[in-house]
Amino acid sequence: MITIVGTGHVFDLRTEIERIISETKPDVICVELDEERYKGLMLKKEGTKIKRSGSFLYNLLARFQERAAKIYNVNAGDEMLFALKTAQERGISIALIDMNAQMVFREMFKIMPFKEKIRLLLSSLTSLFVTRESIEKEINKLQNDYRRFMEEIDKRFPTVKKILIDRRDSFMVTKLERLNQDHNSILAFVGDGHVPGIEKRLRLRNIEVRVIRLGEIIKDEANTARFSVVYDTNDGPVA
Template identity: 30%
Template sequence: MPQPPSAPPSAPAAQPQCERTIGAARVTLLGTAHVSRVSVAQVSRLIEGGDYDAVAVELCRSRFAALTDPQALAGMDLFSVIRQGRVYMVVANLALAAYQQRLADQFDIEPGAEQRIAVRLAQERGLPVLLIDREIGVTFRRIAARLGWWRRTTLFAGLLTALLSGEKVTADEVERLKEGDVLETAFAEFAQDREDLFVPLIAERDRYMAAKLRLEAQRVGARRVLAVVGAGHLAGIARDLDAAPGDPQACLRDLEQVPPPRRGPSVLPWLVLVLVLGGLAWGFVQSPQLGWDLVLSWVLITGGLCALGTLIAGAHPLTIAAGFLAAPLTTLHPAIGAGMVTGAVELWLRAPSVGDFSRLRTDAATLGGWWRNRVARVFVVFLLSSLGAALGTYVGGVHIAKRLLA
């Protein structure tokens, strides 16, 4: 079988670009490919030419921090991440970083290298660096808000499976990376229908970056701005800059809000609570013996499956016990998940070292690394114990219904 090339197919000799006027500023929109050395070279050439007094990049604050401070993860408060329900977001970000590492290892060029060189050269010359992309967490949440709960679950599972796969990146993925960015390619890899992803992933970000460009160019008083964006965003940003400007602040506020899920606030957890408690109560009405049998079944099923998920995650024995004890109660409480308990207990029992934090991005690039690294394993414990408890809720509910209807 032929080996993949050591680098992606070369990009065109010149990357697409266009000029736009924003108030007193003249903006050059440069469309780049995120796995192209030609893009890196052209960014370098334009900045080193000395024609610009500000450089805008397709980065948000969190991605900029990760780019400029590799040790930023060392300051992460894991208890706060668990308590605030941000585990899924952090895991998705780490999986995305793992995908980037795969690309770097395969093609010997780091995705987003043109953004990195743009930031470095701008800082060396004392030029303002304008961060114009929307926070990646907001984009993830706005995507989730457009999907039903099952699609959200399958999307997240598919994202992890695709990004953590050890397989070589295909030629099709490389072609998509030339047009869009790593985030878009990661979703496109497994999403069967991108219609419900296009708006928050591409169209909204085009509008956001256009509004942010207007605002930031005015804030720093720039006369000539180089905006380094993915080639797939070039036409959309240019189109939004050509449109009536409106109030950029209002536009940004609107695009940063997280709407409720597509079908409104979920009533499923409360429905489960009512049905299970109602079923247990009806069992006691029929017979105290039946009622206690149903309670015992609920404890064994939900606690057992949660403990099984925690065991597969390689958790401490006391964490497994905590999952078994917590799941029968947390599955009946919409605001508290079993993963919050097991994740916190595992973190308390096996506190990560500084080395675990420093190796987190590297370890997250391999499936085994998620079990080996204590920081990543806390997230695995959270996810698998939550999955076990959710499965236990379904199995336990069906068991109670069958016993009552028998």
């Protein structure tokens, strides 16, 4: 059994994450991070200043997540680190299942048409002025009509959807499928925008899946919630 939990990267969901881990009792906990981003988050947590690498747009998207996280008084990526910390404290195996973010973005920008780059740049600049209300509006759109939401992204940013969402969904599913061969219970924390794609691909491979969406966590947390849509970046853009 693989349990997929949808999170957002800018909210405090520690209480619910701990509850889900306690109830699920997994053999392994997976998170939507790669090795570089994990190390970057750990250094940041320890107060080490990290020199940003990557393209201007990559860093702009990272700043958006940082700003959105500050609205909720957390640091972007805290929920992933908390899940890993809880796993380590309980002696549960961990797995980083995402693609290397820098490589993904390099490839995406390399093949992205110029007009799409301009649209993405303008959208990213606008997102620097994000408000709590706008974040919650996007969450509701994602939760209430995922298909339409993804169609909108595909229409405006087809390369983003293909590389940042679809390709990473497939990559993470391959990692989860391999882990499923050796473990009876797997718990994976991923950005909520990835949940439907991952669930669909796992079911097509006849793998038993349980899904917990971000909206359910928010409801239980009695908290207003969180964003995990097009950009899932922890020390850079991520989804």
